[in-house]
Amino acid sequence: MDSDDEMSGLSSQDDFRGDLDSDGGSLGSAFDDEDEPDVGFSQDKEIVKHKKRSYEVEYSIYGPADIQAQQDKQVEEVSQILGQPVAASAILLRHLRWNKERLIESYMERQEAVLDIAGLGSGSVQSPRTHVMKNFTCTICYDDEPGTTTYALKCGHRYCVDCYRQYLATKIQDEGEAARIQCPTQDCHQVVDSKSMDLLVTAELKARYEILLTRTYVDDIEKLKWCPAPNCEYAVQCEIKPRELSRIVPTVECACHHRFCFGCTLQDHQPTPCMLVKKWLKKCEDDSETANWISANTKECPKCQSGIEKNGGCNHMTCRKCKHEFCWICMGLWSEHGQSWYNCNRFEEKSGVNGRDAQAKSRAALDRYLHYYNRYATHELSAKLDKDLYVKTERKMINLQAASGLSWIEVQFLDTASKALQQCRQSLKWTYAFAYYLKRNNMTEMFEDNQKDLQMAVEALSEMFEKPVTELKPLKVEILDKTAYCNKRREILLEDAADKLKKGEQLFREN
């Protein structure tokens, strides 16, 4: 392999490649030959999402097997570099929260101290074994029968295996601990390694232990996060750092289709940055009493005062009694909502509020908050009602499939429309929390124009959902058009907001 002939043969090939690649490229390939083929961190069977729009971030999704493989690979690497056994290397890595560089560096500087702090102690390495003792009193259970089977870690603190087993079972099962379980002796920090686990615990417990280890692995690594959806086993990897979160809202979509913010793991809250989301949710919680009436789903008709119940997501209401058409959000005339001068979304600050009148000031602040909260809460409620309605419709569609002459494939457009509606309402909801914190200026007016366009598009699509099932078939093309239009409006709004946030152009109010 290293003979001159072969080398020259290779180098001519390299020269040829050198013409195509940069010098760095051929150097890199020469380097690769020495290493094992890299089945690296980012080249596992993951789904790579490529960056498309300014509000989208790059991320990868990993399944349980990928996460296990990542861990194993890093442990293997460190084990080779440090010349420590695999079990010990795993403990060292976990102790330093998987910071490989820091581990290697500090290990080279002060090996003894690092081993000691990680709970590995010093001394020779041997594979763990239990010992049968003639004269032994276990200081946990105080059994002293001759011929007791005992176990001790490298520290030499010996107990009967029954106690050891029960101790480990308590830690793993009841306390969910794995990576940092120590010797049962008070003040001894020796960590129980996975080889000892193999020897002492049942296969069932060992499986649980492995799951817990994987959990701490993901928890320990900043760029990895578990999908917060219940029972979801996937983790998402994203390079966005916490300090970037004031400029970027990193929404990711898991393989289970749950959309969440990588920054704070709450449900997708674009275009609002995480800190404002936190602030807003805190405010809503503090003021929940004042705002409670808003979430009610019955209101009075502004004309005849008869009670009206909201049973779909659409906010275009028609009174059953007097046929008056109005907007559920602002209670204003619906006919005016299409007019360019009509502002359902924008809060008009009342001029003439006396600056010295504290009461008037606080009243104005409350009005302002309620304006935004009302819209935020209404879109949240509407999204839920839209969904309920869709579920009902879907059920009816199945029943009516034969009668309506629609095939299963043909009713899929409703599913697509429903999903778009959910996503648009989710974004719309958060635009109101966002707008609450915005300073009044041209940028904000542009944002509110986009918000208004999206809202009108969403209400139009939502209205179609309330049509009787039998009327839906001829509306297919129109619904598909409206769906595409809604998605477009959402993209425009999010893109514009993300661009400005990234450049720091969007100004926020103090407090």
Next chain:
Amino acid sequence: MAAQKRSIKELTMLNNDPIDGVEIDHDDKDMLTWKITITGLEETPYEGGTFILHVTFPNDYPFKAPVLSFKTKIYHPNISNDDKGSMCLGLLRPDSWKPSTRMTTVLAFVKQILTTPEPDEAIEVNIAKEFKDNNKEFTKKAKEWTKKYAKR
């Protein structure tokens, strides 16, 4: 069963080697509950007080920590100011508890916490804040409570 055996063993050890200012009482029928009487240490706000403390050993003791509950009201950052009077810090915390830890160590630890509170591990945050920021006021109140609740 195992909890009983260990508790009896612990009791024997404490009888042979008692701790100053700590008395242990128990009911022979129920070895899993100890009634402890602690005398307030000199030069602490608890001086002159007598504090009753119940120790309950859970069924999976010593794999789970004993449960400590002050029956005498006491003004202290690390003891809950409610009907439980619970104390759960340091080596008593579930994640720090080790099955080899002896009751001798536990009771010595309780004595030490009574002398030197740990405001950073407080269960009563307001008392801890006072202990740190206005120690004079803390000492005054703790003395008052000792007089009011812990005098025999």
